Amino acid sequence: MRALARLVARADGRGGTVLVELHGETPLLLRQTPTDGGVATVHLVGGAAGPLAGDDLRLEIEVGPGAAVRVHTVAASIALPGRPGAVSRMAVSAVVHAGATLHWLPEQLVAAAGCAHLAESRVAVAAGASLRWRDELICGRYGEAPGGAVVHTQVDYGGRPLLRQSLAVGPRAPGWAGPAVLGGASATGSLLVVDPSRPAEPATVDGTVARLPLAGGPATLWTATAPDAHTLRAHLTG
Amino acid sequence: MRPETVVPSATPVDPTTPPPTAPPHDETVPHTHPEPGVDPHPPLARAGRALRVGIGGPVGSGKTALVAALCRAFADELRLGVVTNDIYTTEDADFLRRAGVLDPARIRAVETGCCPHTAIRDDIGANLDAVDELAEAVGPLDLVLVESGGDNLTATFSRGLVDRQIFVVDVAGGDKVPRKGGPGVTAADLLVINKTDLASMVGADLAVMDRDARARRGDLPTLFLSIVGDPTASRVADWIRHELAHHAALHPLAVPVGPA
Amino acid sequence: MATPSLLLLVADGRFPAGAHAHSGGLEAAVAAGRVTDLASLEAFLAGRLATAGLVGAAFAAAAHRAAVPGITDADEAAGSAGVAESAGSARRPDALARSAARSRTLAQLDVELDARTAAPTLRTVSRRQGRALLRAGRAIWPDAPFGDLPASPGGAHQPLVLGLLCAAAGLSRLDTATVAAYGTVTGAASAGVRLLGLDPYQVQALLVGLADACDGTAAEAARAADDPPERLPAAAAPLADIHAEIHATWEVRLFAS
Numbered sequence: 042m043r044a045l046a047r048l049v050a051r052a053d054g055r056g057g058t059v060l061v062e063l064h065g066e067t068p069l070l071l072r073q074t075p076t077d078g079g080v081a082t083v084h085l086v087g088g089a090a091g092p093l094a095g096d097d098l099r100l101e102i103e104v105g106p107g108a109a110v111r112v113h114t115v116a117a118s119i120a121l122p123g124r125p126g127a128v129s130r131m132a133v134s135a136v137v138h139a140g141a142t143l144h145w146l147p148e149q150l151v152a153a154a155g156c157a158h159l160a161e162s163r164v165a166v167a168a169g170a171s172l173r174w175r176d177e178l179i180c181g182r183y184g185e186a187p188g189g190a191v192v193h194t195q196v197d198y199g200g201r202p203l204l205r206q207s208l209a210v211g212p213r214a215p216g217w218a219g220p221a222v223l224g225g226a227s228a229t230g231s232l233l234v235v236d237p238s239r240p241a242e243p244a245t246v247d248g249t250v251a252r253l254p255l256a257g258g259p260a261t262l263w264t265a266t267a268p269d270a271h272t273l274r275a276h277l278t279g
Numbered sequence: 280m281r282p283e284t285v286v287p288s289a290t291p292v293d294p295t296t297p298p299p300t301a302p303p304h305d306e307t308v309p310h311t312h313p314e315p316g317v318d319p320h321p322p323l324a325r326a327g328r329a330l331r332v333g334i335g336g337p338v339g340s341g342k343t344a345l346v347a348a349l350c351r352a353f354a355d356e357l358r359l360g361v362v363t364n365d366i367y368t369t370e371d372a373d374f375l376r377r378a379g380v381l382d383p384a385r386i387r388a389v390e391t392g393c394c395p396h397t398a399i400r401d402d403i404g405a406n407l408d409a410v411d412e413l414a415e416a417v418g419p420l421d422l423v424l425v426e427s428g429g430d431n432l433t434a435t436f437s438r439g440l441v442d443r444q445i446f447v448v449d450v451a452g453g454d455k456v457p458r459k460g461g462p463g464v465t466a467a468d469l470l471v472i473n474k475t476d477l478a479s480m481v482g483a484d485l486a487v488m489d490r491d492a493r494a495r496r497g498d499l500p501t502l503f504l505s506i507v508g509d510p511t512a513s514r515v516a517d518w519i520r521h522e523l524a525h526h527a528a529l530h531p532l533a534v535p536v537g538p539a
Numbered sequence: 540m541a542t543p544s545l546l547l548l549v550a551d552g553r554f555p556a557g558a559h560a561h562s563g564g565l566e567a568a569v570a571a572g573r574v575t576d577l578a579s580l581e582a583f584l585a586g587r588l589a590t591a592g593l594v595g596a597a598f599a600a601a602a603h604r605a606a607v608p609g610i611t612d613a614d615e616a617a618g619s620a621g622v623a624e625s626a627g628s629a630r631r632p633d634a635l636a637r638s639a640a641r642s643r644t645l646a647q648l649d650v651e652l653d654a655r656t657a658a659p660t661l662r663t664v665s666r667r668q669g670r671a672l673l674r675a676g677r678a679i680w681p682d683a684p685f686g687d688l689p690a691s692p693g694g695a696h697q698p699l700v701l702g703l704l705c706a707a708a709g710l711s712r713l714d715t716a717t718v719a720a721y722g723t724v725t726g727a728a729s730a731g732v733r734l735l736g737l738d739p740y741q742v743q744a745l746l747v748g749l750a751d752a753c754d755g756t757a758a759e760a761a762r763a764a765d766d767p768p769e770r771l772p773a774a775a776a777p778l779a780d781i782h783a784e785i786h787a788t789w790e791v792r793l794f795a796s
Contacts, residue, residue, distance in 0.1 A: 202653070205651065206775035207772070216588070220778065221584075221585075221778060223777060223778060231777075245784070249777075254659055257653060264780050389560075392794045393793050398559070402559055404672075404674045405667075
């Protein structure tokens, strides 16, 4: 299954945000939900199970100057096996213009047994814009070893590289469950906060959650491992 | 070129040696009091780069106490920096800071990954970086003391790291240490036999240590030291002053500084 | 010109670049109780090789590529190498242009590697190791173009320095990536012997078992070096970041990282 969804937001000039473009294809369906202050809120509604290996899903987000958008998903997505040898792919690309704000706060991605999934995010944040970007990965459904999954996140700030990370789990990622990478934790994730109004805070660690000030801009990455999705979420609220 | 070997006559070797709990000002030790307000040392010539003096020796021989004593000795005289290589990283540096003998900005600690001898002999980059960082942080220095982590009798400094090295052993380690030799004892530019105030308590014969040191070291100098009796390690400090003068002659300032 | 001996020299743990003082995150993993024996050390090394090892090797290979542009491994083996880019030829206009291009590429690699190193402690460590390696490189190959490295206050990232140093030694891009990948496992393995008192023969046997993975990682890194910098590998390891920041807070530690 191939699908393309697209969301374009503009400031309405009265402190609010209008969605000038909002369309999707099954299984990527977008629904605007009641606005929260001046922030346009959109939910991504999964229109089918999956993604299944072989699916190629793309979501494009553009937040115009001064606009503010928050995107959620209504449920966790579960990467499942499909045609032998096939890979499922979910690519999100976002552009956040000057003075704009984007919150990308989806539910977890679950890598089910036998899956082969690539989650790819490319975000360009203009200097002075704000971002909250959360990635959460659950390695296998309950009691299950995960298939192969790669969560790749690439963020630029003001045209400069801010964050590049690819987390790979599963049978083709040597040592992924070991003490150098996840240490047996079945849940892991990160929350990137780009906020030019907030001064950089020093790195701290609390258990298996670290707050890491990044080099390439006014940004902090929270990175965590956890025994389960619930605990992970509690770690990644920023 | 170097001071004569100093025999241990100035150290208390007789049975009247006070216990280590005695007040630090020990009147049994011959010494002089400088005139108040008069600097007993003529100003030293400044060199184009700091003289780097390594201070090595076995665990517990008193390296850090000697560094602290030298910091006291040179406090108002030299622009001083200290690099420590203790196996437990910041502990030695913390000791110096707590002792209040040196501005913390003038101390750098180097981690050695369980290999203190490697960091001062085979792979000296981290120590050289620390020396550079000191100069970057506090400006030009006259003297940098590089203290090794406590190791064994075979550990010595690379000539790529230090200009001169002092090896510190103590009487409590047994009076056979100089006889055992090893590169530190035989080849260090200065051998310091420390804690002479404990000699009678541990049954160490300083005359034997002196004789063995001479046999091992030829013309290289040896000093006996009790920091209890000499809290500024004055003769070690004098030896360093001598080496500094020599160093200044070898490494003149690139731009001579004189009266305008 | 590259010789097997030069490859061995540069890869040797005794090459004076400060490696002995770094555990590659192992000291913190041991303290956390995550590495306790040979089996957990092997899992640690495998994970480290696939993450930090791959990224470091790819950036070393990319820096090597910048130092030896347009020359394939086969050509290099025939005798030309990075030392040809020496200060002696820097007066020639084409050499100046090449130096400027190399500076731009290295600066880009520097910020790309920063973006792959979320933990500030690991950025500092990489730059400190780069500084130590640069000291050795400048002393040994004074004519190599180390001056084209970005002038970051903490030093250039270690893989960038390694790439230039290996080019100066005449090593191929694949050799360069191999040195980098090999260093990420042997350094941590050696720290394992020291921290856990493991049998050194068994640890060496473990490294022999990882040799194929190490070569495979190096080959993948060398291939990736042809990609634009933003597409170089970015393999992440959450615990590496977490361990590094915990380790940095310790008052007492044996290793610098």
